[in-house]
Amino acid sequence: MNLELTETQTLIRDTARKFARERVAPQARTFDREETFATELYRELASLGLMGVNISAKYGGAEAGVVAYSLAMMEMSAACASTSVTMAVTNMCAELIHTYGNDAQREKFVTRLTSGEAVAGSFALSEPHAGSDPRAMRTTAVRRGDTWVLNGSKQWITSGEYAGVMVVWAQTGGQGGKGISAFIVEGGTPGLHVGKHEDKMGLRASNTVSLTFEDCAIPADNLLGKEGDGFKLAMIALDGGRIGIASQACGVARAALDASVRYAKDRKAFGQAIGEFQGLSFMMANMATELEAAELLTLRAASLKEEGKPFTREASMAKLFASEMSNRAVDKAVQIHGGYGYIDEFPVERYFRDARVQTIYEGTSEVQRLVIARETFKLFG
Structure with a gap:
């Protein structure tokens, strides 16, 4: 290899x-x-x-x-x-x-x-009552002549207030996932209303809003793919998106490890650098080992996607392991920094807040385990 x-x-x-x-x-x-x-x-x-x-x-x-x-x-x-x-x-x-x-x-x-x-760009899939289960979405799109008219609402939409281009999912008929289609919607389209900016724990410089569609008419040519293909497109996009979040988790964990090592070399206690104490040095050894493992899982999934090979299982594994690893890493980083880790004078408190959502968005850890189990049964069954 x-x-x-x-x-x-x-x-x-x-x-x-x-x-x-x-x-x-x-x-x-x-x-x-x-x-x-x-x-x-x-x-x-x-x-x-x-x-x-x-x-x-x-x-x-x-x-x-x-x-x-x-x-x-x-x-x-x-x-x-x-x-x-x-x-x-x-x-x-x-x-x-x-x-x-x-x-x-x-x-x-x-x-x-x-x-x-x-x-x-914005990826408008989730709704107030449809997060992990997009088949339950209530937003609709009805064909009227040379337009599609959207009605409904979306929740937790990244960059929704500023995005010039959005991909939006809506029910167009049929049963379950077969009745969902994807559409391209431009920011500022009449009938598209941006809700309040969410006051989040972390990622506070990332815009997250709700969107409401009220008789929002878009050209018929803005249908992405074929009518009824929306659920399939969403699942394909999320597979790739999980590589992105796994990569993000690795980056945040790397920053947390870097900050911890620098602090542990500089901070003195009981006459020596705190990094020389076995308890803290073992923490950083575990952080470094898990980070390397997460990076390899992530790059493996990325490589498979790049080669055009199936990567659903590997992307979920990377996202699951990397996001949970990142949360462990930032927790250790705050502990290593002691009281300073709890105030914003040092960046680890921001890393701690930013990492928390990584086990939630682009599919929760629980959803990743469902995907991994399903794909493993196919592979070994």
Whole structure:
């Protein structure tokens, strides 16, 4: 097995690392405290190809592949998880339209996402009563002549207030998942109303809102894929999205480990650096080992997707392990910092808050275990 990065993967990783460390990290604390949605920063990310890492150059993407995307997400997340989640959802929307849209949709919408014109993309699937069970969604879309008219509401929509391009799911008839279709909706469309900005525990610089559709008419040409394909498209997108969240978890955990090592070398107690005490050094040994394992699981899933091979099971494994690993890592980081870990003078309290949602969004840990069990029965049954 060759674990060496290609020249392109190395270039994308190093580009993301440089931007994350020089442009994002110095502002991350301020972004978090002031809940800043950094519009111009996202346009800069787009100019570097980081809003369409796995998108063809024809439509403004970097055409660098899924592994490169995962590496870029790790670097951005180590600097600011709020920035990385906006980057992740935008990449996911662009890739979904790029893969399943027609030429006109790619030209119109994918280029807006990769260029930064749209600022960000949104993935509008969840509803107040339909989170882990999207088949229960109540939003409807009815065909009226040359338009589709949407009515309903969505919940916990990342970048929903600012996104220029959204992929929205709605019931169009039929039973269960077979009655769900996907649509491309532009920000500012009449009948689309943005709800309040959610006051979240973490990812406070990431915009999260509810959306309401009231007789929201969109062109019939904005149907993504075929009518009734929506549930399938959502599941495909979520498989890829889990690689993104696993990558984010690895990045946050790496930042927590880095901060812990630096603090443990500097902080003295009982006449020596606290890192020299076995109890704390073993904590960091466990953090480092679990981080390496999570990164390998994540890059394996990314590699399988890039090669066009089945990756559902591997993506869920990576997301499950990496997100739970990240929560353990940030918990240890706060403990290593002691009282300083509980105040925002040090970044580990932000890492702690940001990591918590990783076991919830893009499919909870419980859902990941269901997926892994189902796929394992298929594999070994």
